[in-house]
Amino acid sequence: MARPQILLTRRWPAAVERRLAESYDATLNAEDRPMSPTEIGAALRTFDAVCPTVSDALPAEVFAGVPRGRMLGNYGVGVNHIDLDAARAAEVVVSNTPGCLTDCTADLALTLMLMLARRAGEGERELRAGRWTGWRPTHLIGTRIGGRVLGIVGMGRIGRATARRAEAGFGMKIVYYNRSLPPAEEMAGLDATRLDCIDAVLEAADIVSLHIPGGGSNRHVIDARRLSLIGPAGMLINTARGDVVDQAALIAALAEGRLGGAGLDVYDGEPSVPAALTLMENAVLLPHLGSATDRTREAMGMMVVDNLDAFFSGRDLPNRVA
Ligand code: DGY
DSSP, X not given: OOOOEEEESSOOOHHHHHHHHHHSEEEEOTTOOOOOHHHHHHHHHHSSEEEOOTTSOBOGGGGTTOOTTOEEEOXXXXXXXXXXXXXXXXXXXXXXXXXXXXXXXXXXXXXHHHHHHTTHHHHHHHHHTTOOOOOOTTSSOOOOOTTOEEEEEOOSHHHHHHHHIIIIIHOOEEEEEOSSOOOGGGGTTOOEEEOSSHHHHHHHOSEEEEOOOOSGGGTTOBOHXXXXXXXXXXXXXXXXXXXXXXXXXXXXXXXXXXXOEEEESOOTTTTOOOHHHHTOTTEEEOOSOTTOSHHHHHHHHHHHHHHHHHHHTTOOOTTBOO
C-alpha cells in the first residue's frame, strides 16, 4: 500500500521528522514560514494529511472542495486558528496535542509574573543599554509575588499547573473562575477558591493569569471594563491567546495607569505587536514561547505522529477534536 502523503507547514524537531519519514512520505515546508489559507486549502486537496501550527490560519474557505477523509494533525493544543465546524462539515478529521505542553506553559506564566513583579525586563534593558549606574537602595524596586492573590481565569490543565506552582512555590493565594466545576481529583492538594464570575476574580486578585481558549465567545473577554477591575496596582498575565484580551483597551489602560502591568506571551494578530506596547516599561513581552522547550516540542510532534498513525490504521484518534 502506498505510504500516506503528509505536509508539515513548518519545520519540526529533527527526531520527529525522522520518525515521520519511517512511515510517511513527508513534505516539509523548507522555508519554515506560515502558509496562507489558499496554500493550505490546495495542500488538503493533494496530501492525505496536513500538519499545521498556530501560525497558520485555517478559516472556512480552506475546506471548500476538499475531498472527504483528510486529516489535520495540529502541532499544538489550541485550535482556534482552525474553523472546526467547517472541518467537520468537510469530514476532515482534526487532532491536537493536549497535556504535553502544560508544565512548560505554566512555567512561562510564572516567568512572566516574576519578570513583571521584579522589573526584570526593565533591568535587563537598562544594563544592556549601558545605563546601569550601580546598586542603590531605591533602584528598580519591584514587588514580591509571595502571599499575593493570584486570580486564574480558566482552571483547565494549564490553569491548575500555574496555580500549583504559585501556591506551592510562592505561597500565593489562589482564586479562580471556571465555567464548570473542575473534577475534585484534579484539584486535589490545591487550596483554591472558586468564585462565581470572572469579574469577582479580577476584583479579588493582585495578579490575574488567563488560561482560556481563544476565539468564539472568549474574544475580548478581558475588555476595558474588566481591565479596570484588575486596577492600577494589578497585573495581567496572558499565555493563552492574544484575542481573549482587547489589545487596544489594554494599551490604553497601561498607558493611563489604570492597569499596573502586563506580562504577555501572545498577541492579537501575532507576530505583529503594536509599537505602543513595545515602548511600555510596565509590559513584559515574549514571542509566544509557552511550549518552547526541547522536550516539549519533541513530545508535541510525537503526539501528532501518534494521531496520524491511528488515523491511517483506522483506529480511534487519541486526541481528536473534530
Ligand atoms: C499551543 O499549543 O496552542 C501553543 O500556543 C503553541 O505551542
